[in-house]
Amino acid sequence: MADSSSTGGLTLFSPYKMGKFNLSHRVVLAPLTRCRALNQLPNSALVEYYSQRSTPGGLLITEGTWPSDQSAGFPHVPGIYTDEQVEAWKNVVDAVHAKGAIIFCQLWHVGRASHQVFQPGGGSPISSTSNPISKKWKVALPDGSLDVHSEPRRLETQEIPQIVEQYRQAALNAIRAGFDGVEIHSAHGYLIDQFLKDGVNDRTDEYGGSLANRCKFLIQTVEAVVESLGADRVAVRISPAIDFYDATDADPIGLGLAVIERLNKLQHNIGSKLAYLHVTRPRLTLTAIMTSVPAEVDEDREAQFMRTLREAYEGAFMASGGFTRELGMKTVSSGDADLVSYGRDFISNPDLVLRFRLNAPLNKYNRETFYTHDPVVGYTDYPFLNIES
Numbered sequence: 001m002a003d004s005s006s007t008g009g010l011t012l013f014s015p016y017k018m019g020k021f022n023l024s025h026r027v028v029l030a031p032l033t034r035c036r037a038l039n040q041l042p043n044s045a046l047v048e049y050y051s052q053r054s055t056p057g058g059l060l061i062t063e064g065t066w067p068s069d070q071s072a073g074f075p076h077v078p079g080i081y082t083d084e085q086v087e088a089w090k091n092v093v094d095a096v097h098a099k100g101a102i103i104f105c106q107l108w109h110v111g112r113a114s115h116q117v118f119q120p121g122g123g124s125p126i127s128s129t130s131n132p133i134s135k136k137w138k139v140a141l142p143d144g145s146l147d148v149h150s151e152p153r154r155l156e157t158q159e160i161p162q163i164v165e166q167y168r169q170a171a172l173n174a175i176r177a178g179f180d181g182v183e184i185h186s187a188h189g190y191l192i193d194q195f196l197k198d199g200v201n202d203r204t205d206e207y208g209g210s211l212a213n214r215c216k217f218l219i220q221t222v223e224a225v226v227e228s229l230g231a232d233r234v235a236v237r238i239s240p241a242i243d244f245y246d247a248t249d250a251d252p253i254g255l256g257l258a259v260i261e262r263l264n265k266l267q268h269n270i271g272s273k274l275a276y277l278h279v280t281r282p283r284l285t286l287t288a289i290m291t292s293v294p295a296e297v298d299e300d301r302e303a304q305f306m307r308t309l310r311e312a313y314e315g316a317f318m319a320s321g322g323f324t325r326e327l328g329m330k331t332v333s334s335g336d337a338d339l340v341s342y343g344r345d346f347i348s349n350p351d352l353v354l355r356f357r358l359n360a361p362l363n364k365y366n367r368e369t370f371y372t373h374d375p376v377v378g379y380t381d382y383p384f385l386n387i388e389s
Helices: 044-052 083-098 157-176 191-196 211-229 252-270 286-291 299-312 325-333 344-348 352-358
Strands: 016-018 021-023 027-029 059-061 102-107 181-186 234-238 276-280 317-320 339-342
Touching: 027 352, 044 083, 083 102, 083 157, 102 157, 157 181, 157 211, 181 191, 181 211, 191 211, 211 234, 211 252, 234 252, 252 276, 252 299, 276 299, 299 317, 325 339, 339 344
Parallel strands: 027 059, 027 339, 059 102, 102 181, 181 234, 234 276, 276 317, 317 339
Antiparallel strands: 016 021
């Protein structure tokens, strides 16, 4: 059960104690793929980008980062599975820490949301299933063209512990690079979500069928990473109601509660809480992402959906998905979330926290430069607020 104490007076700028971390405000940089890590290596552009968005006591979550060479599905996304990548990340982490901020590394395995061009030896992407993603979804290739996703290979039961181990080792690598913790990406139609959702997972082994079986891969991964890092350095992201890459479920709220029940049990068993649970609101849809047109949703039902999960989870609760300053303030003040992560507005406003504090106008983002590979344009060249001394 979430903390039921009075939340009166809380705002996005109220301090928050997230386990061992003392946050000075509740505006979080959401994980955002930006495609500037040429050849999967963090570079000086990433150092500048994350440093720009760092504030004393602020929390940043990196873009999704590959835990293995098999996990890739997008060009120029960083990895954290080689020594060279770990060393390169140290420069980013050091710059963020120099600003007094806290930074978690999001571990991202796309599963079947990939293409053979990204796979070692041109092999098939792996998944919970051998069914491909429908052709309405496209994958961006290294040459800039778009293609349909490759047909995946269903993981054999005995292979799954190997994937769990890849997450565990990547998490250790993240700590070696200086990160404060890791977020296990279990949302948005990617590998772990492909096990969670009954619209994708058609397995008949111990990882398919029942809710308990479909949650098993996620929980085994969390357990392995927690054992290596400690619970307070581990976070989980889920999106029970999001249908990215055909990842649908017949009972999203039931799925969300099943995951939360198992995370709560894990926390009870080890006597320590995870850093946070990160949940995406139902309104984040393909149409909303590609057109900036908000999805037509029943706001009361959506709020109740998130509130149900928030009240069930025994720990820090982070909400994401198209939040404005006003909605973020309302969400925190009502106790519906402890933290709110921001994506597109943080892309175009490196000083978003200051602008929110002052309720100042925001720079508009340029969607056309979200995923280009230029180290400056649309990445580190958005202007800061001009405050006359």
